Amino acid sequence: MRSDCNALQWISWFLSSKGNEYFCEVEEDYILDRFNLTGLNTEVANYSQALDLITDNLEDDDVQDELRGSLDVQARLLYGLIHARWIVTVRGLSKMLDKYKRADFGRCPRVFCQSQPLLPVGLTDVPYEKSVKLYCGRCEDIYSPKSSRHGSIDGAYFGTTFPHLMFLVYPHLIPPKANPSDPARGDGRAEDWAKGVRRRGSTREDEVVAEGAAEGLSTATAALKAERYRPKIFGFQVNEIAKLQRWQEAVRDKQIARLEELEYS
Structure with a gap:
């Protein structure tokens, strides 16, 4: 044909x-x-x-x-x-693992992620709704592909489950979260880490806050509108990541409260 x-x-x-x-x-x-x-x-x-x-x-x-x-x-x-x-079968995961080890999907742009290889992920399992994104297992955020060819791929061709199931099946691949100013260390430098980890590359949160500021909204209000990516396996949120995200959101809420005090004082 x-x-x-x-x-x-x-x-x-x-x-x-x-x-x-x-x-x-x-x-x-x-x-x-x-x-x-x-x-x-x-x-x-x-x-x-x-x-x-x-x-x-x-x-x-x-x-x-x-x-x-x-x-x-x-x-x-x-x-x-x-x-x-x-790709969520045993043999499929193995083939994608080879591509992951070669960093075929690119590397995380954040400085503190130390060129962590990325994995493709869909924001929905329904075709023709969202394009593919790239998930970083270290900062647990998603990014758009650099190439427009890759950016036009349908996210449903990889699904919402794949990268998180891979880390569940191969737990030794889960990258460490600790770094010299990691908030998980409990040394009181969470704010410095939050600033430094975004030194390169913008996330959806950054974009939402910037858009909110352009619309005349306060920084605190814009931050509240920012949507977080929540890793899921077959629709269920990953347990360990869910626990970490609850802690991260508590820290964020404190920062937003401080912003509100500064903006309205």
């Missing part, structure tokens, strides 16, 4: 295309097991033909002329949704 991939299987062609470096190869046995694809037929138009295209079982004669343009789009969607399921 596609002249530029006659010598390649569809999946090999897809993975070798520019902008698809985040994806790993889904094993054919996994794709051919229809149990693993349960429910995807309701999310992908022309599901059967898209699946045949991915598995190289589609003949040109089987495709109507008016479908040729959209079938490739549906095949990409189907492969992406299968990929999100595959």
Whole structure:
């Protein structure tokens, strides 16, 4: 069907295309097991033909002329949704682990994260809603990819669970949080750490506060509007991270209260 991939299987062609470096190869046995694809037929138009295209079982004669343009789009969607399921399996996690060790997804821009490798994550499991983000296991924040090609990838192709399940399965990979001015050390330098850790790179919190200031809102009010990223596994918040975030939010509330006192005094 596609002249530029006659010598390649569809999946090999897809993975070798520019902008698809985040994806790993889904094993054919996994794709051919229809149990693993349960429910995807309701999310992908022309599901059967898209699946045949991915598995190289589609003949040109089987495709109507008016479908040729959209079938490739549906095949990409189907492969992406299968990929999100595959990477939370044991074999899928292992393949993504290799990419993580090579830092294929980039490194955290924050200075105190010491070039921590990132992992792709979706903000929703529903396609066509949010693009992929990159999660840092050290600062536990998310970032947008540097490349516009990667920034246009649908976040549903990686899902909300993947990076947190990887750290759960491979706990030795969890990066240490301690550093010379880490607030977890309890040495009273939480404010210095909060300033220093953002010396490079901006987060969604920073952007919300900046937008609030531009709209004439007080810094405290803008900070209250900032949304935090909450790691979840299959919809449930990760226990240890949840405990840490409760402590972090208590510290933030104290800082906001101090800002309010300064702004209204």
